[in-house]
Structures are given as structure tokens and as C-alpha cells.
Amino acid sequence: MRTIPACALLLASLACHAATPQQIGQTYAAEAAAQQPGFTPSAKRGEALFRQRFAHNDKMPACTSCHTDSPLNAGQHAVTGKAIRPLAVAANTERFADPAKAEKWFGRNCKEVVGRACTPAEKADFVAFMSEVR
Amino acid sequence: MKRLTLLLSLAIVLPAYADRLPLPADTPASYAAECGSCHLAYPPALLAAGDWRRIMAGLAEHFGTDAAVDAQKRQEITAFLERHAGSSAKLGNSGEPPRISQTARFVRKHREVPARLWRDPRIKSPANCEACHRGAADGNYSEHDIAIRELKR
Numbered sequence: 479m480r481t482i483p484a485c486a487l488l489l490a491s492l493a494c495h496a497a498t499p500q501q502i503g504q505t506y507a508a509e510a511a512a513q514q515p516g517f518t519p520s521a522k523r524g525e526a527l528f529r530q531r532f533a534h535n536d537k538m539p540a541c542t543s544c545h546t547d548s549p550l551n552a553g554q555h556a557v558t559g560k561a562i563r564p565l566a567v568a569a570n571t572e573r574f575a576d577p578a579k580a581e582k583w584f585g586r587n588c589k590e591v592v593g594r595a596c597t598p599a600e601k602a603d604f605v606a607f608m609s610e611v612r
Numbered sequence: 613m614k615r616l617t618l619l620l621s622l623a624i625v626l627p628a629y630a631d632r633l634p635l636p637a638d639t640p641a642s643y644a645a646e647c648g649s650c651h652l653a654y655p656p657a658l659l660a661a662g663d664w665r666r667i668m669a670g671l672a673e674h675f676g677t678d679a680a681v682d683a684q685k686r687q688e689i690t691a692f693l694e695r696h697a698g699s700s701a702k703l704g705n706s707g708e709p710p711r712i713s714q715t716a717r718f719v720r721k722h723r724e725v726p727a728r729l730w731r732d733p734r735i736k737s738p739a740n741c742e743a744c745h746r747g748a749a750d751g752n753y754s755e756h757d758i759a760i761r762e763l764k765r
Contacts, residue, residue, distance in 0.1 A: 537676075554736075555650055555651070557650075557675075557676075557736075557737060557739075558650055558651040558736070558737055558739040558740055559735065559736035559737055559739070559740030559743055560649075560650055560651050560652065560739075560740060560742070561742070586677075586678060586679075589678055590677060590678065
């Protein structure tokens with residue numbers, strides 16, 4: 479019986495590489511700095527990106543369409559109605575704790591809402607905002 | 613007498629059982645992660661194997677969204693869905709693309725729900741099981757546990 483939790487732990491550690499939001503932000507910031515020397519992440523720009531309305535998808539024109547005006551709030555999928563836990567780290571400690579998961583959702587959601595892939599700079603700014611917002 | 617007791621207990625248990633659709637014990641973690649973020653991780657018995665195969669083959673254009681997963685996860689999730697898929701004879705035609713909400717079984721089970729309620733902001737879409745079936749994530753679809761007051765019975 480004892481082996482089951484042990485296996486679960488082992489599996490969990492293999493399946494997801496835990497990281498802090500700071501580490502995930504730093505990885506994106508380093509990528510961005512390689513493209514534009516001197517880049518530093520800005521929570522303010524991250525917030526602007528979070529609120530920007532794009533002309534790509536009329537069902538979900540902005541991040542706020544599903545995540546509400548405050549990332550501290552729980553959201554709701556604009557099409558399916560499914561509940562979405564808060565994006566802000568202060569309200570949901572599971573956010574930005576797994577680099578692969580963060581990258582997956584930037585990939586899906588930028589494509590769907592912005593209409594293109596987000597740049598490393600945008601991702602670094604976004605992570606900064608989500609880490610700092612209170 | 614024994615047989616009667618058995619029949620009686622079956623009569624009590626079976627209707628309740630029909631509303632219980634918990635995710636199978638062998639549900640891969642990838643199913644919840646990939647298929648349970650934008651909508652409920654639907655019980656695989658709600659579509660037939662062929663329907664699930666069509667869904668899984670078209671994830672890049674999944675009801676207007678790119679829900680593509682890598683090849684290994686696609687294989688794992690498809691095999692899981694096939695293992696636990698429902699009977700196409702009982703479910704009925706699910707349309708193209710296949711929709712759980714178009715199967716004859718779903719339509720019959722929801723025939724008392726007025727059309728205006730499907731568009732109610734509390735519900736939004738037939739995809740949103742949990743709006744009414746608040747225990748859906750745990751597999752409870754009992755008609756006696758409905759969150760919407762107008763549909764309570």
C-alpha cells in the first residue's frame with residue numbers, strides 16, 4: 479500500500495518539472511533579451527496585453543473574455559461556460575508552476591485570441607503581471 | 613423470496629446507476645489535462661468509439677479551437693476513449709462533427725429542458741454540464757441534483 483503514494487510521487491515528479499513563476503518569467507525574459515538586448519520584463523506592459531482587445535476572435539476578443547477584468551477572480555470559458563481558476567499567482571499558487579503547461583496555454587490562447595504566437599517579451603511581461611498583481 | 617429481493621434491489625439501484633457516470637479508474641492524466649480544461653472531461657460512454665476517433669482525428673479544428681495534442685497523448689487518449697466508449701446503437705447518431713448533445717440519448721434525457729434555458733447566461737451551452745449537474749465532475753448526473761431552480765424536481 480505504501481508503494482502507491484511513492485509511485486504517485488515519482489510519477490508526478492517525472493511528469494511535470496516544477497518551477498516558480500520567477501523562473502518561468504526569467505526563461506522568457508532571457509529569450510526576449512537575446513532578441514532585443516536590454517529587455518526587462520514589465521508587469522505594466524503585461525497588464526496592457528491582458529486587457530488589449532484584438533480583432534481576431536469575436537467570441538473571445540481579449541484575455542478578459544474568459545479570465546474577467548481581474549486575474550484575481552475565477553473566470554468562465556466564453557464558449558463552454560466551464561469555470562476557470564484565477565490566473566494570478568496571488569489567488570492560485572498552481573499558476574506558472576510548470577513551464578510546459580505555461581507554454582502550452584500561451585500557445586493555444588495567443589493563437590486563439592491574439593491570432594498569432596506571442597513573443598517571448600510578451601510572455602515575460604504577462605508572467606510578471608500575473609506574479610505581481612494583488 | 614431471495615429472487616424478489618434481488619429484483620427489488622436492482623430496480624432501486626439501476627435507475628440511480630444510470631445517472632452515475634464517473635470517469636473510469638484507468639483515466640489517463642492527459643485526459644483531464646488536455647480534454648478537461650475548456651470543458652468538462654466528458655464521460656467516454658457518452659459517445660461511440662467511431663465518434664471519438666473522428667473527434668481525436670480533428671483536434672486541430674475542434675469546434676473552432678486548436679486543441680491539438682502531441683502524438684503520444686493522442687494515442688493514449690484515443691485508446692482510453694475507445695475502451696470505454698458507449699454503444700452507438702443506444703446513443704444514436706451524433707452528427708458531423710460528432711456532438712454528445714446531438715445523440716438521441718442526450719436529447720431524450722434533456723427533453724424537458726426548454727430551449728430558452730440552453731441560452732441562459734448561467735448555462736451558456738449544452739457543453740456546460742456543470743451548470744445544471746453540479747456533481748458532474750464526480751460523475752453525478754442525477755436529475756434530483758440540479759443547480760438551476762426552474763429545473764429542480
